[in-house]
Amino acid sequence: MELKDKRRPSTLFFPKPVALVTAAAGGRDNVMTAAWVNVACMDPPMLCVSVRSSRFTHGLIQQSGQFVVNMPGEELLEAVELCGNVSGRDGDKFQLAGLTRQKALKVEAPLVAECPLSIECEVRHSLELGSHTLFIGEVMVVWLDDRHTDEAGHPLVERMRPFVLNYREYWGMGERLGTFGSGAPPFRVIP
Amino acid sequence: MELKDKRRPSTLFFPKPVALVTAAAGGRDNVMTAAWVNVACMDPPMLCVSVRSSRFTHGLIQQSGQFVVNMPGEELLEAVELCGNVSGRDGDKFQLAGLTRQKALKVEAPLVAECPLSIECEVRHSLELGSHTLFIGEVMVVWLDDRHTDEAGHPLVERMRPFVLNYREYWGMGERLGTFGSGAPPFRVIP
Numbered sequence: 305m306e307l308k309d310k311r312r313p314s315t316l317f318f319p320k321p322v323a324l325v326t327a328a329a330g331g332r333d334n335v336m337t338a339a340w341v342n343v344a345c346m347d348p349p350m351l352c353v354s355v356r357s358s359r360f361t362h363g364l365i366q367q368s369g370q371f372v373v374n375m376p377g378e379e380l381l382e383a384v385e386l387c388g389n390v391s392g393r394d395g396d397k398f399q400l401a402g403l404t405r406q407k408a409l410k411v412e413a414p415l416v417a418e419c420p421l422s423i424e425c426e427v428r429h430s431l432e433l434g435s436h437t438l439f440i441g442e443v444m445v446v447w448l449d450d451r452h453t454d455e456a457g458h459p460l461v462e463r464m465r466p467f468v469l470n471y472r473e474y475w476g477m478g479e480r481l482g483t484f485g486s487g488a489p490p491f492r493v494i495p
Numbered sequence: 496m497e498l499k500d501k502r503r504p505s506t507l508f509f510p511k512p513v514a515l516v517t518a519a520a521g522g523r524d525n526v527m528t529a530a531w532v533n534v535a536c537m538d539p540p541m542l543c544v545s546v547r548s549s550r551f552t553h554g555l556i557q558q559s560g561q562f563v564v565n566m567p568g569e570e571l572l573e574a575v576e577l578c579g580n581v582s583g584r585d586g587d588k589f590q591l592a593g594l595t596r597q598k599a600l601k602v603e604a605p606l607v608a609e610c611p612l613s614i615e616c617e618v619r620h621s622l623e624l625g626s627h628t629l630f631i632g633e634v635m636v637v638w639l640d641d642r643h644t645d646e647a648g649h650p651l652v653e654r655m656r657p658f659v660l661n662y663r664e665y666w667g668m669g670e671r672l673g674t675f676g677s678g679a680p681p682f683r684v685i686p
Contacts, residue, residue: 308613308638310600315534316637316650317542317564317614319512319657319668342533343506344545345624351508352543352629354535373508381672389676409501422499423508431620431631433536438543440622440629446507447499459507461661466510467672468659470652477510477661478669481572484660485580 319468319475322384324374324403324419325353327364328412333405335397335416336361337388339469340436341373349443351425354436360392365439369427370411374419377465378476383418385474410444420452420464510659510666513575515565515594515610516544518555519603524596526588526607527552528579530660531627532564540634542616545627551583556630560618561602565610568656569667574609576665601635611643611655 320339327334340354351373355362365371376384383401390397398405398414405414408424415422425441452463467476511530518525531545542564546553556562567575574592581588589596589605596605599615606613616632643654658667 307640307642308597308606308608309641309644311637311639313540313634314637315537315540315542315634316612316639317512317532317534317566318650318652319510319659320533321508321510321512321659340534341508342511342543342545343508343531344543344622344629345627346506346547347626348624349504349506350624351506352533352535352545354533354543356537375508378672385673385675385677406499415499417499421507428624429622431535431622433539433541433619433631435538436536438535438631440624443504443506446502446505448502448507449498450500451498453500459509459662461509461664461666464661466661468510468512468668469675470655470657470668471650472675473652474672474675475652476669476672477659478667481569481658481665481667482576484576484663484665486576 318470322376322467322469322474324376324384324387324416325361326372326374326413326416327361327368327370329364329367333414334361334364334392335387335403337384344440350428350440351423351443352438352440354438356436362437365427368412370413371425371439371441372408372411372413372415373423373425374416375421375466376419378467380418381474415447420449422447509661513567513658513660513665515567515575515578515607516552517563517565517604517607518552518559518561519605520555520558524605525552525555525583526578526594528575535631541619541631542614542634543629543631545629547627553628556618559603561604562616562630562632563599563602563604563606564614564616565607566612566657567610569658571609572665606638611640613638
């Protein structure tokens with residue numbers, strides 16, 4: 305059990321969710337692939353996304369104080385790859401990637417219509433950490449495509465087909481392994 | 496393409512990485528399942544983890560200014576489920592979950608020996624957002640089990656078997672879909 309190998313500090317952490325982050329300011333908008341995204345708070349609901357300061361999207365979020373996190377399914381892999389490797393300074397990535405803008409409710413940034421899940425956020429904090437800025441946004445509206453839910457309105461993961469980045473590889477979902485909180489261990493469960 | 500359904504603000508975002516976060520202070524330590532973890536910065540390398548203020552681990556991180564993010568494989572599902580639903584205030588979760596402490600290099604918190612990847616962090620920022628505090632830690636040491644790498648030292652995802660939370664369900668990895676940055680689109684690639 306002492307087999308681990310020490311390495312220099314790095315960002316070698318995974319799995320990371322694959323998301324498309326949209327932003328808009330000053331009459332321009334953009335869509336960027338981001339994997340450094342997650343939930344930051346439950347009450348109030350907040351997401352955080354880390355964006356390199358040289359990115360076109362970074363300026364759009366800073367100017368507008370708004371962003372949208374969109375969750376693509378596997379069928380959007382090519383669009384995701386393009387949106388992670390091309391700059392919005394060089395063209396309209398929605399057009400290049402074949403993505404459709406859909407009007408958001410509370411923010412200027414467009415939703416990505418092809419994504420089953422989109423979450424509108426307003427920036428509450430931003431931290432300049434070095435190469436990247438961590439934007440922490442309060443969730444204003446959640447959009448969930450009704451073709452991707454069951455009758456109770458719960459998301460159907462097998463239809464949404466989210467995917468992740470492991471190291472630098474995209475991986476799809478395999479099997480459902482279990483449900484959080486179903487273990488019923490013989491101890492006090494945290495409320 | 497206008498089929499999305501508006502919902503009230505929530506933390507409905509996924510996929511989220513399944514991690515085991517360890518912390519230690521004042522002669523006590525703990526291991527907690529966390530899914531609200533990700534990279535926050537590349538240079539310097541930083542991770543962020545969001546922890547509910549009522550959690551035992553929250554106090555340990557606040558007191559010590561240190562934490563470790565450990566990445567479990569699928570075979571640790573039961574331990575993960577226990578460590579996410581039992582409080583360290585009620586007992587030694589390492590023992591309850593059958594996990595082994597391994598001494599870290601730069602922090603007091605133990606590594607989880609059974610996890611192929613462990614990342615030691617020192618807190619640089621903490622943001623009290625409401626129900627949760629977002630701890631942003633600089634990566635001090637990365638530990639990668641040498642049974643889970645190829646000859647070049649790159650991680651072998653199929654051996655590590657990371658898993659994620661989708662909504663409230665644990666999901667394993669399926670197929671490798673591609674490699675980030677391999678798309679070679681006919682546009683300038685962001686350096």
